[in-house]
Amino acid sequence: MPNQFDPPSGTRDFLAAELTKRERAFGVLRSVFASYGFEPLQTPAFERVDVLLGKYGDEADKLVFKILRRGEHEASGEADLALRYDMTVPLARVAAAYGSQLPTPYKRYAMGSVWRADRPGRGRFREFTQCDIDTLGSTSPLADAEILCAHHDAMTALGLTDFRILVNSRQVLSGLLEVFAVPPELGPGVLTALDKLDKMSPADVISELTSRGLDEQAAGELVAAMTAEDASERIRTALKPSETGMAGLEELEPAARAGRRADSGRPDRVHAADGARPQLPTPARSGSSWRPAYRGSIGAGGRYDHLIAQLGGPDVPATGSSLGIERILTLLPDDAGGRQGTLDLAVTVLADDLAGPSFALAARARAAGLRASVYLGASGKLGKQLRWAADQGARWCLIYGNAEREAGTVTVRDLLSAEQEAVPEAEVADYLACRAGSADG
């Protein structure tokens, strides 16, 4: 039952714990991309409707959030702007707008919100973060290989270990249809059905294949080959009579080889034409493409020459990857419980005239690199202030009352052990910085 204070349907409020986890992951990704020489790009949240609409077909256009014209034009009910649907259309516009100012090749990453008026469901949002890396202006298969390596390193740096990267190519798929004698007109439907082997049982896929018009024997053989233990070997052998298929296997070698090299610790993680899983035959993909998987797809990548031109940009060769960052975030462990660890120090204010010295103590702790918060409530009682300190998840409480003022000390209370120590006022920042350092280690 939605509450009037909930965020709009399909969107989320991120409070501290979750936002911190997200920002940390985004920071890791930025630094991996930068280590490959990808530059950041940020475009506006909205584009003009003519830039955005008509690029991805009618179904996608229905999912675009359109912005009403303003002022005297509002009554027209027309839209002149629309929220970003993905990062690729803005990239095409930027490539057209800044062409010669951009380096060649232009390697950029983009990380930010996109908006789609999809029906919200578990794991599906109307506002979500997209994270893309793309290289414009290089036809080299090394550009594909580099993207795959960067995508691989990004997932590894986030702490994912059990993923696989399935590499494939459009030509391998054509060869596959050829050697299994699939009638050409059934080709796209057959690939779409085979692509569901990740999520559906072999029997269900076979029945989808036959319902799409493939005869039962061919459907059975295809699925058997692709789900076999030694699927990769069987497919490679089966492809031998097909010139197209063999050319495809050759085409994806550089990316697969680079991926395996990047992954030298785990040589079995990058699979060239693994069971020849169809690997998303979007019409735009040409050449090799890949899909990292961990209990389902967690990204997709590949070459998409000419797409930038179709999207209104210049006709430049292009290759890229999109990390399924929202799904990846759900696979990462949550940070340790609650507010724990967000604050090093809580500082008491035990009387009005002690506020000044307490502020000064907090300021000195901050200058020493610690996170410190001063009591802002109405109670002058130590017990209440200690409870506040614990609620904040602070590691220590600095107690500074009249006794401490007279002695020239600060009482440092360890909120885990409840042990207290009197530390000379002048030494307290160094003392804590030192203890914080050893607690981290």
Next chain:
Amino acid sequence: MPNQFDPPSGTRDFLAAELTKRERAFGVLRSVFASYGFEPLQTPAFERVDVLLGKYGDEADKLVFKILRRGEHEASGEADLALRYDMTVPLARVAAAYGSQLPTPYKRYAMGSVWRADRPGRGRFREFTQCDIDTLGSTSPLADAEILCAHHDAMTALGLTDFRILVNSRQVLSGLLEVFAVPPELGPGVLTALDKLDKMSPADVISELTSRGLDEQAAGELVAAMTAEDASERIRTALKPSETGMAGLEELEPAARAGRRADSGRPDRVHAADGARPQLPTPARSGSSWRPAYRGSIGAGGRYDHLIAQLGGPDVPATGSSLGIERILTLLPDDAGGRQGTLDLAVTVLADDLAGPSFALAARARAAGLRASVYLGASGKLGKQLRWAADQGARWCLIYGNAEREAGTVTVRDLLSAEQEAVPEAEVADYLACRAGSADG
């Protein structure tokens, strides 16, 4: 003349250099706020129209970007959502939605885009970043003082030095109107006019005051007092007969004192009731308020009890600051020219069969903390690849050709001095990490 590939009017594309500068500044701010125990909060880009509209008056409502309903409802021309206009309305909603899950007091920062359909002009955008810190749930003047200190430290950490913080209070302003015998009905207009002393000449302000109905002598005296060398002293003396004015001076003491303490290196930077500049009497501000200034206003802050309730949230006391981050960014120095410094290493690919080792060299350099990019172009010529390396702003170029492969070395070329050195392949990552370290220092 706007180009069809420009971003929408009033919005900006941020390419690498500018975006890097912005992100660096945002990172500095996050870490200052965290050091005070403020937590991050991120709300959706849009809210339901009923949450957003009718909160700031008709003029503000006209500036809201409204989102058209979708599907069968699109033809109605009605809006059900609207882009975030500021960070305060979403904060009020969050306070209502998560009340007891939030710590008490709730100290949060929010940094993100807001959208206003203002007429774009120099330094005025339709999409811009807002950066707010707020404390909900504390009536203590220490909460105001803490916000002021955090705002102060944030500006200092960004590298601003020549700013002043003008602290004021509603009661001081009332006292001021009282002792200069301004008729109560003229009060708000007089304060609005005096607030322009930052931007307009004293003579122009006097003429605005008289056009608002103040007699010429009173207008002249007021402006003379407020623009005098010793304005602060003169106003303090003048306020003595006013009980309200004296109470106001007392009320703003904690914030001013805390600010001066935070600013112990520059004791003249925080000014209590400096020339009693009116300091924007928005109807919502109660208690003390402040405005950091550096050639104009670069932020504003103060207490705003009851505003959260007016905005649809619970009736909690509140105080906060908004940093004028877009203006502050224009005051910060640009990073050193062009792409310089975004890449440590450019790695050649001088033949197809050398791509593998070149990829491996780049991977080893990245593992050692360096940013490395591999040549993705079509030329096998060293000269062309060296030009590419220089265009990328790389510090070094790693040359790995057949001669190097035979010798088991890598040629490291310093792109500043054009000096070259042969380094054993196994040592190259360490060698570069070491040189990069000493080049930084």
